[in-house]
Amino acid sequence: MGGPSGATVLRAAGVALALAGALCTAGGVLHPIVARKAHSVAALTSPGTPIAQILLGLGTVLLILGLPAMYAWLRPRIGWVGFAGFLCYLVGNIVTAAGHLTVELFVAHPLAEDPATAFVIAENDNMIGTTAFALFNTVGGLVMLLGMGLLGASMLRHRAVPRWIAVLTLVGMAGFFLPVPAVQGLSGLLYEAPRGLAVAAIGVLMARRPEGWRR
Incomplete structure (x- = not known):
């Protein structure tokens, strides 16, 4: 039976990645942060919620x-x-990004909006005040x-993509370790924009050159 060619699948995936990068960056920038907390009752009921989480969720699925x-x-x-970097990045996104956003959008946000249940939201910015969820x-x-670190380093060493994309991937990883207080807009640019742009750029390359990038 016939089906889409490999090139067609790669092009479609490239478009998905380009959209993912844009959606995650937009969602990260729009995500409310109140008093340096992104998952408090105040943040979960601020303007921008749940639009930011929906954008992040759609981007993460793509x-x-x-x-x-x-x-x-x-x-x-x-x-x-x-390969190890890809596996870690995929598993990390499935567990943390997708899992976290599911809880935030479908559990924490409705609970925070209802005064009768808002007390359930943890005050430590973790949404659910359990050790298991914190470890998760x-x-x-x-x-x-x-x-991100392994994948970025490998792409840089082997020149698998234009150098700036690999460097941006590493910058995106390093940004999470900077001791910067959470601020709406700025935190999204710091945490989501570098990796979002890197993913989107790879997606564009895939869509334009499914046979592979020629350095």
Whole structure:
């Protein structure tokens, strides 16, 4: 039976990644932050919620759908380190980004909007005040950042993509470790924009050159 060609799949995945980068960046910039907290009752009921979370959620779904094709496109040029980076980045996004956003959008936001249930939202900016959920976010986030570091380093070393894309991936990873207080708009630019732009740029390359980038 016939089906889409490999080039068609790569082009479609490239478009998905380009959209993912744009949506995640927009959602990150719009995400409310009140008194340096992004997941307090005040933040979860501020203007911008739930639009920001919806944008982030849609972008994350497109990212997860596009990542396997991105690896297939990069595979001949990134080696085992790049493969490990891809796995960590994929798992980290599934666990932390998708899981966290699901709880934020469908559980925490409705609870915060209802005065009778708003007290359930943890005051430590973790939404759910349990050790298990804190570990879920922390470990998943560290795995995702490890993936960004390995993938960015591999792309840079093997020149798998234009150098600025690999550097931007590494900058996006390093940005999460900067001791910068959470500020609406600025935090989104710091945490989401570098990796969003890098993913979008790779997506554009995939859509334009499904046969592979020629350096």
